[in-house]
Amino acid sequence: MPSKEQTALKHGLPSDAPVVAFDDVSIGFEGNEVLRNVSFTVMPGETRILLGPAGGGKSVLLKLVDGLLKPDSGRIFVLGEEITSMRERELFQLRRRIGMVFQESALFDSINVEDNVAYRLNEEGVAPEEAHRRVVEALEFVELGHAIEKFPSELSGGMRRRVSIARAIITGPNLILYDSPTGGLDPITSTTIIALVAKQRDVSQTTSLLITHRLQDAFTLATHYYDQKEQRLEPLPAGELEENTKFLILNEGRVVFDGTTLELTHSEAPWIREYLA
Numbered sequence: 001m002p003s004k005e006q007t008a009l010k011h012g013l014p015s016d017a018p019v020v021a022f023d024d025v026s027i028g029f030e031g032n033e034v035l036r037n038v039s040f041t042v043m044p045g046e047t048r049i050l051l052g053p054a055g056g057g058k059s060v061l062l063k064l065v066d067g068l069l070k071p072d073s074g075r076i077f078v079l080g081e082e083i084t085s086m087r088e089r090e091l092f093q094l095r096r097r098i099g100m101v102f103q104e105s106a107l108f109d110s111i112n113v114e115d116n117v118a119y120r121l122n123e124e125g126v127a128p129e130e131a132h133r134r135v136v137e138a139l140e141f142v143e144l145g146h147a148i149e150k151f152p153s154e155l156s157g158g159m160r161r162r163v164s165i166a167r168a169i170i171t172g173p174n175l176i177l178y179d180s181p182t183g184g185l186d187p188i189t190s191t192t193i194i195a196l197v198a199k200q201r202d203v204s205q206t207t208s209l210l211i212t213h214r215l216q217d218a219f220t221l222a223t224h225y226y227d228q229k230e231q232r233l234e235p236l237p238a239g240e241l242e243e244n245t246k247f248l249i250l251n252e253g254r255v256v257f258d259g260t261t262l263e264l265t266h267s268e269a270p271w272i273r274e275y276l277a
């Protein structure tokens with residue numbers, strides 16, 4: 001396992017610098033405040049799981065990280081840069097280092113899997129042979145090498161999610177934002193997607209923020225590691241927790257929990273206990 005310094009170096013950051021930092025961030029729409037005074041940090045190599053009731057502001061938070069929305073107040077730092085005041089051109093550069101897995105996969109139905117996965121490489125003008133090599137590598141990472149010529153309409157929901165993960169990792173991002181990657185999937189297929197999230201965390205040490213509505217997904221990530229040799233999720237020894245996995249829980253736009261798995265499971269706060277019950 002790489003050291004904290006090695007993981008941070010991979011992100012081009014000093015080891016004590018966060019990959020994402022929110023400082024007193026608020027945003028609202030038409031008079032309704034959606035996030036209120038949100039502050040938290042995500043360190044290099046960390047997988048930060050966002051939980052909370054529907055409408056609590058989780059997707060808005062991810063869009064703020066990607067610079068798709070701007071806060072009304074507060075400051076946001078991503079990969080060492082303050083993005084709050086960035087112009088679109090600078091944001092475009094920064095987004096090249098961020099992979100986004102959107103809700104419902106958001107694939108282009110009129111082009112095949114290869115072209116969907118290669119989309120950002122084509123935008124960047126990467127040579128076709130190089131793009132093909134990287135698409136094959138990304139599809140192999142998500143165990144979908146055989147589907148390269150298929151169209152999205154020919155794929156199952158789980159396969160579509162895997163294609164969207166391949167598309168997000170193709171540029172070798174420093175940060176991945178997963179918006180409900182298991183939403184609408186059955187429990188077995190969800191576990192295959194969570195295994196890929198763990199693989200990115202444990203094999204590539206990529207920092208990520210992940211929204212999920214399934215506590216089961218969250219606790220699987222916190223109690224399992226990706227075994228590269230066996231190519232599957234394995235439980236950590238009894239009593240051990242995955243130390244790079246942390247939680248942020250939002251309720252009605254406020255942070256109601258920010259901490260480790262152990263702190264979460266030992267929380268005495270009535271709202272948290274009820275939420276986890």
Ligand SMILES: Nc1ncnc2c1ncn2[C@@H]1O[C@H](COP(=O)(O)OP(=O)(O)OP(=O)(O)O)[C@@H](O)[C@H]1O
Binds near residue numbers: 052053055056060061
């Ligand atoms: N562009 C927008 N314009 C107006 N309101 C918005 C916009 N984006 C989000 N909202 C509102 O912000 C609130 C929070 O939405 P958000 O999608 O972030 O919640 P969430 O926690 O991700 O919910 P879910 O778990 O259902 O995905 C909702 O009331 C939503 O209607």
